[in-house]
Amino acid sequence: MLLLCTVWLVIDYTLIPYIYGDISNLEPVSVLSDEQVLVLTELEMQSEQDARLSELLDRSELQTLMQVYQEGLLRKATALSEAVKRGLIEH
Numbered sequence: 001m002l003l004l005c006t007v008w009l010v011i012d013y014t015l016i017p018y019i020y021g022d023i024s025n026l027e028p029v030s031v032l033s034d035e036q037v038l039v040l041t042e043l044e045m046q047s048e049q050d051a052r053l054s055e056l057l058d059r060s061e062l063q064t065l066m067q068v069y070q071e072g073l074l075r076k077a078t079a080l081s082e083a084v085k086r087g088l089i090e091h
Contacts, residue, residue, distance in 0.1 A: 029078040034088055040079030041089065043072055 029037060045053070053069075056062045084091045 026075070029075070029082045032079075032082070034083075034086060037079050037083045037086065038088055040076060041083050043076045043079075045069070045072070 029040065032040070049065075053062075053065050056065060080089070083089045
C-alpha cells in the first residue's frame, strides 16, 4: 500500500519545509520554484511510517495520521497540478 505523509525526512530541507501538524505557514505551490514543485510531485510516506500506520488501524492515533496523510496528498496533488500547468511534467 502506497501512502503519503507530510513528514518528508528524505527530502532536502532547503527545498521543502518540514511539515507536521500546522500547514498554514507553507508557501502556496504556485510560488515554489520548478525544482520544488517537481520534488513535491514525488512525495511518498516513509516505509517506517507506513508500517506504523498499519499498526494503528485500530487505535486513536489513526485519525491524526490520516490527517497527516490527507494534508500530504493535497500538497502532492496541488504540486502535480502546478507542474502540469508549468509544463514541467505531462498530464
